Amino acid sequence: MPVENPTLPGRREQKRLQTRLALITAALRLADERGVDRMTVDEISAAAEVSPRTFFNYFATKEHALVGDPLEDCAVPALGDLPLLDALLDAxxxxxxxxxxxxxxxxxxxxxxxxNPQLLPLLIAAASTAEQRLSGAIAAHGGHPPDHPRPQVVAAVANAAVRVALIRWAGAGDARPLIEHVREAFAILHDLKES
Structure with missing residues (x-):
């Protein structure tokens, strides 16, 4: 009898992740071709080969599917014993x-x-949720209470650095991987601390 790897999702979870990704991909392609206002949940569902009811099991609106992060369900892991920026990069x-x-x-x-700038409020809300999770991990790493301002500030600054790295990576003509852009942004944060 084969033994499943506990770090890999089971079949049901894999199917759920595949369906979610298919919906996100279909929504993004349709929005890119037609614009957000010229597509429907029915069209997204048909392109992803699921029912509209299935769509609503994953997303509240078509806009949520566009902004929805394929990594949304990933928890921020505990940060290791490295210095904070190194621990964040590693995690x-x-x-x-x-x-x-x-x-x-x-x-x-x-x-x-x-x-489609009308998507920005949803994007900001999603970033805020991710930032709160990151703040909790940073608080635990530094032994701070959850309401201490340091973890919140560090999470906000790290989030901004990652956003800049993503933008630079997307527009880069070079083949540098995203992690290199993030490492560069975090190095700038580290240098700010020294100046």
């Missing part, structure tokens, strides 16, 4: 590697969001 490395593997999807998402 988030799998996320950056996944984004690198899904480069075309992320570039498409960034193009759709740039062309």
């Amino acid at each position: 988030l490395r799998p996320t950056f590697e996944q984004i690198q593997r899904d480069r075309d999807l992320w570039l498409l998402r960034m193009r759709v969001i740039a062309a």
Whole structure:
């Protein structure tokens, strides 16, 4: 009898992740071709080969599917014993590697969001949620209470650095991977601390 790897999702979870990704991809492609206002949930569902009811099991609106992060369900892992910026880079490395593997999807998402500024409030809300999770991990790493301002500030600054790295990676003519852009942005944060 084969033994399943506990770090890999089971079949049901894999199917759920595949369906979610298919919906996100279909929504982004349709939005890129037609614009957000000229596509429907029915069209997204048909392109992803699922029912509209299934769509609503994953997303509240078509806009949520466009902004929805394929890595949304990933928890921020506990940070190791490294200095904080190194620990953040190490803990988030799998996320950056996944984004690198899904480069075309992320570039498409960034193009759709740039062309549809009405999506920005949802994007800001999603970033805020991710920032709160990161703040909790930073608080635990530094032994701070959850309401201490340091973890919140560090999470906000790290989030901004990652955002800049993503933009530079998307627009880069070179073949440098995303992790290199993030490492460069974090090095700038480290240098700020020294100046």
